Amino acid sequence: MLPVVVRGSFRDVSGYSSFTRLVVRALHEAGCDPFVASFGSGAFSQYIPSDEYERRLLDELAEKPLPDLSLAVVISVSPASYFNRCYGRSIGYSMIEATRISPEWTECCNLSDQTWVPGPFCKKSFEESGVLNAIVMAPGFDTETYRPKTSDRYGIWDALKLPFYFIMNGHLFESIEDRKGIKQLVRCFVREFHGDPDVGLALKTQVLDHSFVDKIQLLNAITGILAVEGHPEDIGRIEIIHRNQTSDELATLYNHPAIKAFVSPTAGEGYGLNMLEAASCGLHVIATGWSEHVTYLPRSHFIPLPCELAELPEEFTDKKTKVYVKGSKWAKVGDEDLMEAMRRFYDENRSKPKDGTAPDFSAMSLVAFGERMKFEIERSEITQRVITVPENIQVASGIYPEEGYFHVDLDPVNSAQVDLLWDANELPFPEGSVQRILASHIIEHLRDDEAAKLVYNLWRILADGGELEIRVPDADVAFDMWDEWMGDPPPPVIDRIRKMIHGSKDPHVNLWGYTKLERFLKRMGFSDIRRVVGEIMKKDAYDEISEAGIGKGKTVSLKVVGTKRRGMIRA
Numbered sequence: 001m002l003p004v005v006v007r008g009s010f011r012d013v014s015g016y017s018s019f020t021r022l023v024v025r026a027l028h029e030a031g032c033d034p035f036v037a038s039f040g041s042g043a044f045s046q047y048i049p050s051d052e053y054e055r056r057l058l059d060e061l062a063e064k065p066l067p068d069l070s071l072a073v074v075i076s077v078s079p080a081s082y083f084n085r086c087y088g089r090s091i092g093y094s095m096i097e098a099t100r101i102s103p104e105w106t107e108c109c110n111l112s113d114q115t116w117v118p119g120p121f122c123k124k125s126f127e128e129s130g131v132l133n134a135i136v137m138a139p140g141f142d143t144e145t146y147r148p149k150t151s152d153r154y155g156i157w158d159a160l161k162l163p164f165y166f167i168m169n170g171h172l173f174e175s176i177e178d179r180k181g182i183k184q185l186v187r188c189f190v191r192e193f194h195g196d197p198d199v200g201l202a203l204k205t206q207v208l209d210h211s212f213v214d215k216i217q218l219l220n221a222i223t224g225i226l227a228v229e230g231h232p233e234d235i236g237r238i239e240i241i242h243r244n245q246t247s248d249e250l251a252t253l254y255n256h257p258a259i260k261a262f263v264s265p266t267a268g269e270g271y272g273l274n275m276l277e278a279a280s281c282g283l284h285v286i287a288t289g290w291s292e293h294v295t296y297l298p299r300s301h302f303i304p305l306p307c308e309l310a311e312l313p314e315e316f317t318d319k320k321t322k323v324y325v326k327g328s329k330w331a332k333v334g335d336e337d338l339m340e341a342m343r344r345f346y347d348e349n350r351s352k353p354k355d356g357t358a359p360d361f362s363a364m365s366l367v368a369f370g371e372r373m374k375f376e377i378e379r380s381e382i383t384q385r386v387i388t389v390p391e392n393i394q395v396a397s398g399i400y401p402e403e404g405y406f407h408v409d410l411d412p413v414n415s416a417q418v419d420l421l422w423d424a425n426e427l428p429f430p431e432g433s434v435q436r437i438l439a440s441h442i443i444e445h446l447r448d449d450e451a452a453k454l455v456y457n458l459w460r461i462l463a464d465g466g467e468l469e470i471r472v473p474d475a476d477v478a479f480d481m482w483d484e485w486m487g488d489p490p491p492p493v494i495d496r497i498r499k500m501i502h503g504s505k506d507p508h509v510n511l512w513g514y515t516k517l518e519r520f521l522k523r524m525g526f527s528d529i530r531r532v533v534g535e536i537m538k539k540d541a542y543d544e545i546s547e548a549g550i551g552k553g554k555t556v557s558l559k560v561v562g563t564k565r566r567g568m569i570r571a
Contacts, residue, residue, distance in 0.1 A: 003035060004075065005037055005066060005075070005087075006074075006075050007037040008037075010036055010062060011062075012047060016077060016078060016079070018047075019077055022139065023077055023373070025142075029366045029367045030367065030371050035067060035072075036062045044208060044209055048246045050248040069088070069421050072089075073088060073091065074089070076112075078092075078094065087421075091113060092109055092112045092115045095271055096125050096323075097266075097267065097269050097291055097330060098324060098330045099128070099309070100128065100329075101126060101325065102325040103130070103325070106129050114376075114380065115133050115134045115135065117134050117136060120295060122134075129325075137376065138363075140369025142247060142366060143365045143366070144365075146247070147251070147358065148282045149255040149281070153252070154249050156252050156256070160239055160256055160259070162198055162199065162258060163198050164198055164200070165199070165202045165258050167204065167254070167261070168185055168262065169205070169274045169278070170264065170274060172206070179267045181265035181288075182205060186203075186225045187225055187335070188338045188342070189238075190225070190234050192339040193237075194234060197237070201237065202253075203238060204241040205218065207221075241253070255281050260283070260354065261283060261303075262278035263285075264286070264287040264288065265288055268288070268330040269291045271293070272296065275287055275297060276297065280358055282356060284303060286305065287303075288305050288307050289306065301358075305333045308334075309329040310329060312329065389433045389434070390405075392404055392405045392406060393405060393408060393434055394406070394407050394439075395458070396442040407419045408422050424442075424458070427457065429461045430461070431461055433461055437458050437469070438471075439468065441471055443510065444510050445506055445509060447509055448510065451520070455521075459525055462564045464565075465563060471557050471558065471559050472558050473501070473558070474557065475501065475513045476514060476558075478556070521562040525565055526563060527563055529560060529563075530561055530562075
């Protein structure tokens with residue numbers, strides 16, 4: 001079996017990161033010994049392993065050097081991401097909570113060998129959007145951690161004092177239309193149970209991370225709802241759990257003797273992991289009767305809420321996330337239906353103790369999940385990638401690939417779309433075979449000798465008369481910006497000048513202006529050197545990022561083209 005690499009967010013508490021860890025752990029349990037090409041959004045809190053064993057396992061898997069990806073099966077766990085075509089076999093594992101995905105996302109899926117989805121709901125949404133290779137890969141979760149428990153070794157149970165609680169676990173989105181339905185849940189809880197001192201609502205939630213500022217923002221949102229409803233005093237019956245808990249701590253919370261039901265008037269779920277984990281601890285789940293969680297929640301513990309389909313609000317479809325598309329639909333639960341379901345469950349169960357039983361989820365264990373993935377990987381044919389010589393190449397294309405180019409990058413994590421994963425100093429193309437090369441924002445990260453080595457290797461594969469375009473942050477512009485503000489620019493301009501000179505995430509070790517770059521290209525064997533200006537100059541991603549927040553707009557990306565001299569021979 002070929003090496004298996006799982007590519008995705010891996011260290012935070014976002015939904016996709018949680019699912020990536022499940023995929024990795026399941027493959028490990030099935031004996032695949034996977035590799036991890038991880039990245040993170042940087043916005044969410046970091047995931048906390050439940051014990052030292054899990055910590056060591058995740059660290060070990062994440063730190064293993066990656067194998068040759070042209071001879072590997074790469075599973076990319078992410079939405080709307082180009083699945084790299086340079087892999088031995090490319091699998092996208094993704095999901096959606098609406099009826100359609102965007103055309104860009106469809107294109108991404110069809111570039112992969114297979115697109116795995118959690119169940120039939122997602123398969124239908126993907127296929128009706130034009131995806132041709134969707135396969136249901138039934139997922140799993142940590143059934144060893146999420147199970148009935150009769151004790152609390154963390155002291156979590158001490159905080160909840162009322163005899164009956166509903167619980168909800170999920171992010172409270174900043175959007176007006178809260179996709180998870182937490183704002184609706186708070187509103188309906190107060191309307192239905194105001195004046196009843198015996199029933200409470202436990203909210204395990206955050207807006208983004210678990211910082212103090214995040215908690216204030218969360219409290220303001222909840223108290224604002226209560227104020228509108230005219231019952232601000234009901235905050236005393238809403239237990240807000242704003243802590244970054246381990247999986248074991250969360251399972252212990254679900255097992256609290258007074259927590260009887262998980263409630264979620266969600267607009268839709270691509271999988272519904274939180275609901276499955278709650279049900280596996282013995283909780284009944286009162287949730288929207290639509291989307292993928294309906295596939296896997298057993299009827300013994302699932303109370304579906306009536307709903308209607310409604311088009312996604314513009315605040316979702318107008319975002320440039322390439323995920324949601326205008327005209328797509330998801331579910332809308334009515335307030336009266338939610339309140340009626342909660343009231344009925346409360347009346348029927350308020351005096352009953354939890355029975356300590358849970359559905360049988362053995363078919364969704366991590367071992368079973370891993371075996372399903374392993375079987376599909378082994379039975380499917382491996383696509384043989386044939387690399388032909390392209391006319392136009394972009395090296396170090398990263399997450400900003402230019403249209404019309406064959407994209408090459410060395411980093412599998414930062415590459416949103418890559419045709420070839422390769423070192424630009426050792427490109428596998430014959431000498432004199434390429435017509436045009438774009439090297440965008442790379443040589444500012446290299447010392448003079450390293451830049452010379454790179455450009456020589458690019459010169460070598462260019463045909464006589466072929467063109468090399470180099471883009472760098474324009475040091476001349478940075479200094480001009482400083483002078484224009486008389487040496488006292490405002491903070492946004494100072495920050496942009498600093499980033500132009502020093503870089504941000506990846507440091508700059510070299511400064512380039514037009515005169516320096518022109519002399520450099522002449523020494524490297526190029527002629528007809530010219531700056532790309534006027535109508536033919538197009539802003540690149542660096543320009544767009546750089547101009548954000550600057551009062552005086554500047555095109556800060558220096559673009560210079562040189563032609564390989566005909567008959568030039570370099571030693």
